Amino acid sequence: MSESSLLGSATALSSAFDAALVDLDGVTYRGPHAIESAPPGLAAAREAGMRVVFVTNNASREPQTVADHLTELGMPASASEVMTAAQAVAALMLESLTEGSTVYVVGGAGLRTAVTEAGYEIVDSADPVPDAVVQGFSPDVSWRELAEASYAIRGGARFFASNKDLTIPNDRGVAPGNGALVNVVVTATGVEPPGAGKPEPAMFRLAAAKADAERPIVIGDRLDTDLKGARAAGFPGLLVLTGVDGVREAILAPATERPSFLGRDLSALAVPHPAPERDGDRWRVRGATAWAAAGELRVDEADAGPDGLDGARAACAAAWAAADEGRDLRVEVTPGVEVRSHHG
Structure with a gap:
C-alpha cells in the first residue's frame, strides 16, 4: 500500500x-x-x-428551531440550512409507504412536522392498527408511547426509526440516545426497523x-x-x-x-x-x-x-x-x- x-x-x-x-x-x-x-x-x-x-x-426539533438556536449561539443559520433525521426518515418512508397512510409517531415536534409534510396522517393510538410507526428521539418519550408503538407493530404496522444512536452527548455527559429507546420496542416486538439518520x-x-x-x-x-x-x-x-x-x-x-x-x-x-x-x-x-x-x-x-x-x-x-x-x-x-x- x-x-x-x-x-x-x-x-x-x-x-x-x-x-x-x-x-x-x-x-x-x-x-x-x-x-x-x-x-x-x-x-x-x-x-x-x-x-x-x-x-x-436529533429528530425532536424543527429545522427553524435548530437554526434559531445556532443563530443565538453566534452561528447564523436558516431553516433551509438544516437537515434533520426527521426529514431523512420521512423521505425513507416515502420510498415504500404511500402518502395518506396512517402513522403513529414516537418523538418530538420536529418528527411530527416532517411526517405531516410528507403527506401522512398522524394517529395517536395503536387501535385501530396504523399503517406504520416511526420513532425518533425526544427527551419526553414515555413508556405509554413505547407500549403503543409495540402494540401497533405486533399488529402489523411497518416500523421506521429516524436513527439508531445508542448514546447522545450533552453538557452533563453521555445519555441514552434514540437507538436505546428503539431497542426497547425491538425487544417487545422482535422487529428491527430501518434507520434513516447517520451513518x-x-x-x-x-x-x-x-x-x-x-x-x-x-x-x-x-x-x-x-x-x-x-x-x-x-x-x-x-x-x-x-x-x-x-x-x-x-x-x-x-x-x-x-x-x-x-x-x-x-x-x-x-x-x-x-x-x-x-x-x-x-x-x-x-x-x-x-x-x-x-x-x-x-x-x-x-x-x-x-x-x-x-x-x-x-x-x-x-x-x-x-x-x-x-x-x-x-x-x-x-x-x-x-x-x-x-x-x-
Missing part, C-alpha cells in the same frame, strides 16, 4: 470543498454552549465561499443536494456515525476533536469509519492539510514520523506541526497501513492528545 486513506489538501478545506455538512453536538456546540472556536470557524468558511448545511440525528448515506446525500454541492465534505466528532456515514456516501470526512472521538479512536478506526482529514476544531477548515507520505516502512507528515516496530506503533513528534496533529496524522497512516496489511499493532501512545479541546 503506497497511499493512505488520510488525504491531504494543498489549499484550505474551505476552498477545496464547496459545502460543509456539519454535525451539531460536539462540533458546533456542547449542551447549551457554543464550542468557542465554532462561530469564527464557520464564519471564515462562509466568507471563503463555502456553503453550510447542519446535519443532525446511513442517504442523509448526507440529501444534505448535499440541499446545498447544491458538487464537492461536499462531512464534519463530525463521531467515527461510527459522522465519519462512517461520510465514507458510505462517498464524501471526504473531517474528524474534529471537540466531541466524542479523539486521536486514539481515529488510529484504531476500522476502514469503514476512517476520516479523510484530522482537525482540532472547525478552524481546521481555514488551513491546508498535509498528506502522509510513505518512506519505506515509515509514514511522514512534515516533521512527524510514525512506524510499526515489534508489533507496536512508534511515533516521533519532533515537530507536530502548527496544529499539533502531524504526529497523529502520521500515526493514523501507519496504523491503517498495518491493519490493511493484516498486521496486529499495539497502540500504547496517543500523539496529539494534548490538543484535544474541552472548552465550551
Whole structure:
C-alpha cells in the first residue's frame, strides 16, 4: 500500500470543498454552549465561499428551531440550512409507504412536522392498527408511547426509526440516545426497523443536494456515525476533536469509519492539510514520523506541526497501513492528545 486513506489538501478545506455538512453536538456546540472556536470557524468558511448545511440525528426539533438556536449561539443559520433525521426518515418512508397512510409517531415536534409534510396522517393510538410507526428521539418519550408503538407493530404496522444512536452527548455527559429507546420496542416486538439518520448515506446525500454541492465534505466528532456515514456516501470526512472521538479512536478506526482529514476544531477548515507520505516502512507528515516496530506503533513528534496533529496524522497512516496489511499493532501512545479541546 503506497497511499493512505488520510488525504491531504494543498489549499484550505474551505476552498477545496464547496459545502460543509456539519454535525451539531460536539462540533458546533456542547449542551447549551457554543464550542468557542465554532462561530469564527464557520464564519471564515462562509466568507471563503463555502456553503453550510447542519446535519443532525436529533429528530425532536424543527429545522427553524435548530437554526434559531445556532443563530443565538453566534452561528447564523436558516431553516433551509438544516437537515434533520426527521426529514431523512420521512423521505425513507416515502420510498415504500404511500402518502395518506396512517402513522403513529414516537418523538418530538420536529418528527411530527416532517411526517405531516410528507403527506401522512398522524394517529395517536395503536387501535385501530396504523399503517406504520416511526420513532425518533425526544427527551419526553414515555413508556405509554413505547407500549403503543409495540402494540401497533405486533399488529402489523411497518416500523421506521429516524436513527439508531445508542448514546447522545450533552453538557452533563453521555445519555441514552434514540437507538436505546428503539431497542426497547425491538425487544417487545422482535422487529428491527430501518434507520434513516447517520451513518446511513442517504442523509448526507440529501444534505448535499440541499446545498447544491458538487464537492461536499462531512464534519463530525463521531467515527461510527459522522465519519462512517461520510465514507458510505462517498464524501471526504473531517474528524474534529471537540466531541466524542479523539486521536486514539481515529488510529484504531476500522476502514469503514476512517476520516479523510484530522482537525482540532472547525478552524481546521481555514488551513491546508498535509498528506502522509510513505518512506519505506515509515509514514511522514512534515516533521512527524510514525512506524510499526515489534508489533507496536512508534511515533516521533519532533515537530507536530502548527496544529499539533502531524504526529497523529502520521500515526493514523501507519496504523491503517498495518491493519490493511493484516498486521496486529499495539497502540500504547496517543500523539496529539494534548490538543484535544474541552472548552465550551
